[in-house]
Amino acid sequence: MQSDRTYLFEQAPVPKAVLSMAMPTIASSLVMVLYNLADTYFVGMLNDPVQNAAVTLGAPVLLAFNAINNLFGVGSSSMMSRALGRGDKKTAQQSASFGFWCALLCGALISLFFVFFSAPALQVLGASADNAKATADYLFWTTSCGAVPAILNVVMAYMVRSEGAALHASIGTMSGCFLNMLLDPFFILPWGLNMGAAGAGLATFLSNCVACCYFLVLMVVRRKNSCISLRPCKPDRQVVLGVCGVGIPAAIQNLLNVTGMTVLNNFTSAYGSNAVAAMGIAQKINQVPFYIALGLSQGLMPLVSYNYASGNYRRMKRCFFFAAQIALSFLTVLSVVYWFNSDMLITLFMENPETVAYGSRFLHGMCLALPFLCVDFLAVGVFQACGLGRQALLFAVLRKIVIEIPALVILNLIWPLYGLAYAQTVAEVILSIAAVLVLRNIFQNLGNPPEKAAQATINE
Numbered sequence: 001m002q003s004d005r006t007y008l009f010e011q012a013p014v015p016k017a018v019l020s021m022a023m024p025t026i027a028s029s030l031v032m033v034l035y036n037l038a039d040t041y042f043v044g045m046l047n048d049p050v051q052n053a054a055v056t057l058g059a060p061v062l063l064a065f066n067a068i069n070n071l072f073g074v075g076s077s078s079m080m081s082r083a084l085g086r087g088d089k090k091t092a093q094q095s096a097s098f099g100f101w102c103a104l105l106c107g108a109l110i111s112l113f114f115v116f117f118s119a120p121a122l123q124v125l126g127a128s129a130d131n132a133k134a135t136a137d138y139l140f141w142t143t144s145c146g147a148v149p150a151i152l153n154v155v156m157a158y159m160v161r162s163e164g165a166a167l168h169a170s171i172g173t174m175s176g177c178f179l180n181m182l183l184d185p186f187f188i189l190p191w192g193l194n195m196g197a198a199g200a201g202l203a204t205f206l207s208n209c210v211a212c213c214y215f216l217v218l219m220v221v222r223r224k225n226s227c228i229s230l231r232p233c234k235p236d237r238q239v240v241l242g243v244c245g246v247g248i249p250a251a252i253q254n255l256l257n258v259t260g261m262t263v264l265n266n267f268t269s270a271y272g273s274n275a276v277a278a279m280g281i282a283q284k285i286n287q288v289p290f291y292i293a294l295g296l297s298q299g300l301m302p303l304v305s306y307n308y309a310s311g312n313y314r315r316m317k318r319c320f321f322f323a324a325q326i327a328l329s330f331l332t333v334l335s336v337v338y339w340f341n342s343d344m345l346i347t348l349f350m351e352n353p354e355t356v357a358y359g360s361r362f363l364h365g366m367c368l369a370l371p372f373l374c375v376d377f378l379a380v381g382v383f384q385a386c387g388l389g390r391q392a393l394l395f396a397v398l399r400k401i402v403i404e405i406p407a408l409v410i411l412n413l414i415w416p417l418y419g420l421a422y423a424q425t426v427a428e429v430i431l432s433i434a435a436v437l438v439l440r441n442i443f444q445n446l447g448n449p450p451e452k453a454a455q456a457t458i459n460e
Contacts, residue, residue: 055282075247085309176211365421
């Protein structure tokens with residue numbers, strides 16, 4: 001396994017190396033999209049906007065899990081890949097142990113919080129009298145019961161991927177996703193348990209438990225040949241600082257995403273459950289390219305981390321530019337497909353005419369962001385891979401606090417309801433320009449001491 005990892009990170013042709021790491025990650029990301037779409041699709045078959053609205057309103061909470069995933073998943077995996085690039089196995093093991101146990105503790109705390117404070121949480125999420133019960137039932141399974149397995153299976157996938165085992169990471173993730181899609185119709189629809197949105201939550205909970213079991217068994221089987229250690233230990237101060245230095249900005253980025261989605265849902269809820277359901281469907285459809293870009297960025301990160309730490313900057317840059325060419329070409333084409341087929345895509349999930357009319361126009365606004373979004377994602381992936389947490393945090397704050405949330409307010413005033421769908425496009429266009437400028441500066445300073453390169457980027 002060691003020789004295979006060294007060959008992939010150091011010697012394999014760049015297209016082969018990038019595709020070997022990225023394709024399994026993209027595949028598992030696409031399966032996750034299907035699993036998210038499955039909830040929306042089968043709940044939509046009930047043709048009840050209230051049940052669909054419940055899944056939409058609960059989405060920010062599930063997105064909030066990604067804050068923990070990024071804090072201890074992205075943070076520990078970045079630290080592990082850079083340690084492996086230096087040949088430092090001890091640091092890699094401590095990073096894995098620290099990330100796993102902290103993720104477990106945070107998941108348990110989130111579950112307890114929702115058990116005792118679900119009522120005020122529903123108000124913050126924008127639930128109304130007609131959809132509050134359905135939203136609470138959905139969140140009982142996904143959050144009160146399911147926070148720990150939902151967080152741990154993603155964190156462990158990051159760790160496995162950091163060693164170059166992208167295929168195993170994808171198998172673990174996809175095993176849970178496929179199970180979720182199989183269970184959804186039985187739990188949701190009238191011919192099964194007829195649980196509606198609550199059934200979607202139960203299927204998600206069980207599928208995450210299965211994915212966790214896969215990763216735990218994998219780590220036991222591979223313990224002699226792996227740098228991943230789940231044995232509790234007291235980590236070095238540098239390990240904690242290294243994990244948190246990358247993880248905290250990544251976590252804040254996701255918390256800001258949750259804030260943005262909650263603001264969006266609160267604005268949309270003023271127009272009724274049909275508008276909320278339509279916004280949710282459009283967002284889920286838009287997750288297909290979103291997760292492709294995210295999967296490519298995550299697959300690229302170990303290659304960038306390893307070659308950055310080992311000083312092979314030429315290979316690092318070649319990997320990045322190859323990935324950028326693939327992403328830009330594909331997402332531009334997909335944006336065009338979405339624009340001209342928006343009605344058909346919304347109708348696949350719900351045939352309510354009002355919902356379809358809303359959703360089609362929402363999707364028009366969202367799909368314009370896709371080519372710019374991939375540039376932003378790849379840039380943030382490079383920041384995280386190189387341990388440049390400040391740059392990742394800066395982009396997160398710019399995206400949500402400085403640009404997107406104010407754009408939601410302004411566009412909703414100028415173009416009520418429909419303007420909300422264009423706020424992300426405004427943010428991604430501005431950030432993609434900033435990403436190109438910052439990346440150019442980072443690449444120009446490679447070879448300088450890390451502190452000097454980072455300071456040059458900050459100064460710019």
